[in-house]
Amino acid sequence: MVEKTPFNTQKILKTTYKIIEQLKTQANISAIAIATAGAVDNNNSKVIGSTGNLPSDYSQIEFKKVFTSKFNLPTLIENDANAAAYAEFKTGAAKGSQNSITITLGTGIGGGIIINGKLLKGKSGAAGEIGHIMLGIEPKRKCTCGEYNCFEAYASGTGFRKTIQELSQKIPEFKYSILVNKHTSELNTYDVIEGYKKGDNFCKIAYETWEKELIIGLTSLANIFDPDNIVISGGLSKEVNYEKIEKIINEKIVTTPLKILEAKSGNFSGMIGAAILAQEKFNL
Amino acid sequence: MVEKTPFNTQKILKTTYKIIEQLKTQANISAIAIATAGAVDNNNSKVIGSTGNLPSDYSQIEFKKVFTSKFNLPTLIENDANAAAYAEFKTGAAKGSQNSITITLGTGIGGGIIINGKLLKGKSGAAGEIGHIMLGIEPKRKCTCGEYNCFEAYASGTGFRKTIQELSQKIPEFKYSILVNKHTSELNTYDVIEGYKKGDNFCKIAYETWEKELIIGLTSLANIFDPDNIVISGGLSKEVNYEKIEKIINEKIVTTPLKILEAKSGNFSGMIGAAILAQEKFNL
Numbered sequence: 084m085v086e087k088t089p090f091n092t093q094k095i096l097k098t099t100y101k102i103i104e105q106l107k108t109q110a111n112i113s114a115i116a117i118a119t120a121g122a123v124d125n126n127n128s129k130v131i132g133s134t135g136n137l138p139s140d141y142s143q144i145e146f147k148k149v150f151t152s153k154f155n156l157p158t159l160i161e162n163d164a165n166a167a168a169y170a171e172f173k174t175g176a177a178k179g180s181q182n183s184i185t186i187t188l189g190t191g192i193g194g195g196i197i198i199n200g201k202l203l204k205g206k207s208g209a210a211g212e213i214g215h216i217m218l219g220i221e222p223k224r225k226c227t228c229g230e231y232n233c234f235e236a237y238a239s240g241t242g243f244r245k246t247i248q249e250l251s252q253k254i255p256e257f258k259y260s261i262l263v264n265k266h267t268s269e270l271n272t273y274d275v276i277e278g279y280k281k282g283d284n285f286c287k288i289a290y291e292t293w294e295k296e297l298i299i300g301l302t303s304l305a306n307i308f309d310p311d312n313i314v315i316s317g318g319l320s321k322e323v324n325y326e327k328i329e330k331i332i333n334e335k336i337v338t339t340p341l342k343i344l345e346a347k348s349g350n351f352s353g354m355i356g357a358a359i360l361a362q363e364k365f366n367l
Numbered sequence: 368m369v370e371k372t373p374f375n376t377q378k379i380l381k382t383t384y385k386i387i388e389q390l391k392t393q394a395n396i397s398a399i400a401i402a403t404a405g406a407v408d409n410n411n412s413k414v415i416g417s418t419g420n421l422p423s424d425y426s427q428i429e430f431k432k433v434f435t436s437k438f439n440l441p442t443l444i445e446n447d448a449n450a451a452a453y454a455e456f457k458t459g460a461a462k463g464s465q466n467s468i469t470i471t472l473g474t475g476i477g478g479g480i481i482i483n484g485k486l487l488k489g490k491s492g493a494a495g496e497i498g499h500i501m502l503g504i505e506p507k508r509k510c511t512c513g514e515y516n517c518f519e520a521y522a523s524g525t526g527f528r529k530t531i532q533e534l535s536q537k538i539p540e541f542k543y544s545i546l547v548n549k550h551t552s553e554l555n556t557y558d559v560i561e562g563y564k565k566g567d568n569f570c571k572i573a574y575e576t577w578e579k580e581l582i583i584g585l586t587s588l589a590n591i592f593d594p595d596n597i598v599i600s601g602g603l604s605k606e607v608n609y610e611k612i613e614k615i616i617n618e619k620i621v622t623t624p625l626k627i628l629e630a631k632s633g634n635f636s637g638m639i640g641a642a643i644l645a646q647e648k649f650n651l
Contacts, residue, residue, distance in 0.1 A: 122622070131623070182490045196591075198482060205593025206466045209622040215590040217583050219503055220521070228621050230586075237504070299501050302514075306499040307480075307591065309489025337512050338406070338493040339415070 092138045096149070103154060115150050115158040116361035118166040118353030122209035127159045127364070131207055159361040165202050165211060166356030167348065168195025171314045173359050175347040180311035184304055185346065186213060188297075188319035191227065192235040195356075196308065214239065218299055237296040240319055243272045246296070247289045260285035276322050298328055301343065302335045309338040316346030376422045380433070387438060399434050399442040400645035402450040402637030406493035411443045411648070415491055443645040449486050449495060450640030451632065452479020455598045457643050459631040464595035468588055469630065470497060472581075472603035475511065476519040479640075480592065486644075498523065502583055521580040524603055527556045530580070531573045544569030560606050582612055585627065586619045593622040600630030 084105060086098050099117070106112060121130040121137050128147035130137070150158035161169075168177075168185035177183035181200050187193040192214030196203040203210045219232030224245065226233035236242050247270045251257045261283050262274055278286030301313055315323055329343040348355055361367065368386050373379055383401070390396060405414040405421050412431035414421070434442035445453075452469035461467035465484050471477040476498030480487040487494045498519030499512055508529065510517035520526050531554045535541045545567050546558055562570030585597055599607055613627040632639055645651065 180490075198487060199485075201483075203482060203592070205622065206464075206595045206625075207593055207623040210591065210593035212590040212593075212621050215621050216500070216587040217502065220580055220583055230619050296504055299504055303500040303587070304591075306496040307494065307588075308487070309491055309494035309496075311490045335514050337496050337499050338489065339491040341490075 090138055092140045092144060095138075095141070096144065100153070103150075107154075112154075112156060113367050114361045114365050115154060115156050116354070116357035117146060117150075117158070117160040118163040118357040119146075119160055120163055122207070122212075123160050123162045123165070124208040125204050127161055127360070129160065131209065157361070157365045159357065159364055161202075161357050161360055162193075162195070162208075162211075163353035164193030165195040165204075166354070166360065167193075167316055167346075167352035168197055168211075168314070168356065169202060169360055170348040170352040170356035171316070171346055172197045172200075174355065175352065176314045176344040177312050182308065182310040183312050183314060184213070184308060184310050185314040185316055186301075186304075187317040188239060188315055188323075189317035190240050192239045192300075193317075198308070213300070213304060216300055216303055218296065234296075234300040238293065238300055240272055242296070243275075243289075243293045243319070244270070246292050247272065247275050250285070250289050250292065254285070254288065256285040256288055262286070272319070272322075294324070294328065297323070298331055298335070301328070302332050305332060305336045305341055306338055310341055312342040312344050314344045314346050316348070316352060320345055374422060376424045376428060379422075379425070380428065384437070387434075391438075396438075396440060397651050398645045398649050399438060399440050400638070400641035401430060401434075401442070401444040402447040402641040403430075403444055404447055406491070406496075407444050407446045407449070408492040409488050411445055411644070413444065415493065441645070441649045443641065443648055445486075445641050445644055446477075446479070446492075446495075447637035448477030449479040449488075450638070450644065451477075451600055451630075451636035452481055452495075452598070452640065453486060453644055454632040454636040454640030455600070455630055456481045456484075458639065459636065460598045460628040461596050466592065466594040467596050467598060468497070468592060468594050469598040469600055470585075470588075471601040472523060472599055472607075473601035474524050476523045476584075477601075482592070497584070497588060500584055500587055502580065518580075518584040522577065522584055524556055526580070527559075527573075527577045527603070528554070530576050531556065531559050534569070534573050534576065538569070538572060540569040540572055546570070556603070556606075578608070578612065581607070582615055582619070585612070586616050589616060589620045589625055590622055594625055596626040596628050598628045598630050600632070600636060604629055 084102050124131050130142045146160045147158050164187050171177045171185045172183050183197045185195050194211045194213035196211050214235030216234045217232050222231035224236045226236040248267050275286045275289045279290040325343050333340045370382050408415050413429050414426045430444045431442050448471050455461045455469045456467050467481045469479050478495045478497035480495050500518045501516050503516030506515040508520045510520040532551050559570045559573045563574040609627050617624045
């Protein structure tokens with residue numbers, strides 16, 4: 084069942100209650116598993132702190148306690164990127180490996196990291212913020228987090244669009260591009276990827292700039308974790324040349340060769356991963 | 368017992384044999400623990416691949432097998448930075464925490480990462496190469512690994528010296544510095560740190576450039592791992608303003624606050640850590 088997320092904590096709860104009530108009429112439910120935006124504590128019970136994507140009182144909800152008592156079912160909550168990584172590790176592109184990183188290339192960059200078959204959570208549950216690896220020293224491009232030069236500010240969809248718009252004002256190739264009549268603010272990743280496939284030179288430069296930024300971030304991750312693979316999910320994952328970047332990254336790293344893979348679990352990977360985590364935690 | 372390391376695999380082995388023979392006359396030895404340069408496999412039995420610091424045939428030595436049979440003692444080998452991190456975690460600055468990163472600021476940058484009380488090894492044992500997190504997109508400063516912009520190329524002792532030399536050629540403050548009469552090639556970290564303490568403006572700019580580069584790398588690590596602490600060891604660890612950089616890093620991160628600490632285990636931390644690992648592995 085798919086519902087639009089309301090930007091109001093009480094309405095989010097009500098919508099979720101409604102979904103669970105409906106599902107209860109259709110199936111025998113043995114646990115509740117929630118994949119959410121925001122970092123989730125090490126007890127899988129609540130969101131710690133808030134991000135720009137969440138209502139400010141969202142972290143006050145004791146999800147585990149509230150859902151367990153309302154539905155009399157064991158409940159688990161996990162960060163959606165972590166859960167997606169767990170899904171890829173258990174049933175998706177990373178199945179069979181023990182050390183895997185899944186990054187989500189969407190509006191922002193999220194990540195989940197599997198080490199020896201377990202999710203990396205850190206001291207508070209907030210680990211895996213790989214969108215905020217810093218790709219520069221001097222303040223250049225501002226990130227939504229308030230800092231500069233984050234991986235997310237470059238390699239996310241938002242970052243890619245910014246790169247395109249900056250390049251259009253800076254390099255002469257734009258004058259000869261099929262996109263020349265577009266206003267700067269209209270330039271987007273979709274058009275550039277289309278143009279790149281058609282052989283447009285400006286689009287090629289823009290695409291390869293984004294690709295290079297993606298490679299830099301993934302190379303750092305490979306050097307830190309020596310993983311079996313890095314899985315890419317999210318809207319932009321379809322646009323990655325996996326064979327090419329795997330080869331380049333394996334030439335750059337000082338650790339041992341890894342695979343760069345496209346995610347397999349689709350848009351519901353967060354939910355699938357949370358469900359598997361609940362299955363394991365509650366021995367279902 | 369301290370011996371200079373020969374740059375020849377057979378001589379390294381012979382020197383090590385000699386040390387062990389001598390130690391056997393002084394104490395009752397129950398295991399052999401070796402801390403070495405180079406990545407060590409997940410069985411703690413040998414070095415995988417070679418680095419510039421090691422003879423090319425070093426990785427052919429089956430350390431575990433060779434020492435076990437020669438001395439009839441259980442043997443373990445671990446990377447020195449990993450072992451040092453383990454020492455800090457068990458008996459040093461990070462004692463009592465479960466998620467800790469130790470970075471070695473020396474000629475290069477090494478690192479060891481503890482997650483839930485265990486060393487991060489990766490698929491092959493090569494994890495923790497945090498000197499090769501990349502701090503830039505466009506090729507700017509070459510690293511010993513052959514790539515550009517690595518953390519090590521900036522924040523290590525070698526990187527710091529390079530920053531000083533570059534700045535001396537670039538910024539007008541050098542003309543008024545107490546170091547003005549030094550030739551570029553003579554400029555070093557020691558003089559700049561001295562000059563910084565004496566209030567020299569050029570030295571202050573150079574020191575703070577290095578400090579900023581250090582902060583960028585540590586911020587990325589904090590965002591990825593959400594660790595309890597990052598411990599700094601190695602020659603430059605005495606020159607870090609811990610209170611200042613901890614405050615700045617905690618303002619930059621999107622994860623939860625951490626401690627930045629000076630290492631406590633000293634120059635023998637690698638050996639201490641390897642010995643503790645052996646104690647645990649062999650139930651001594």
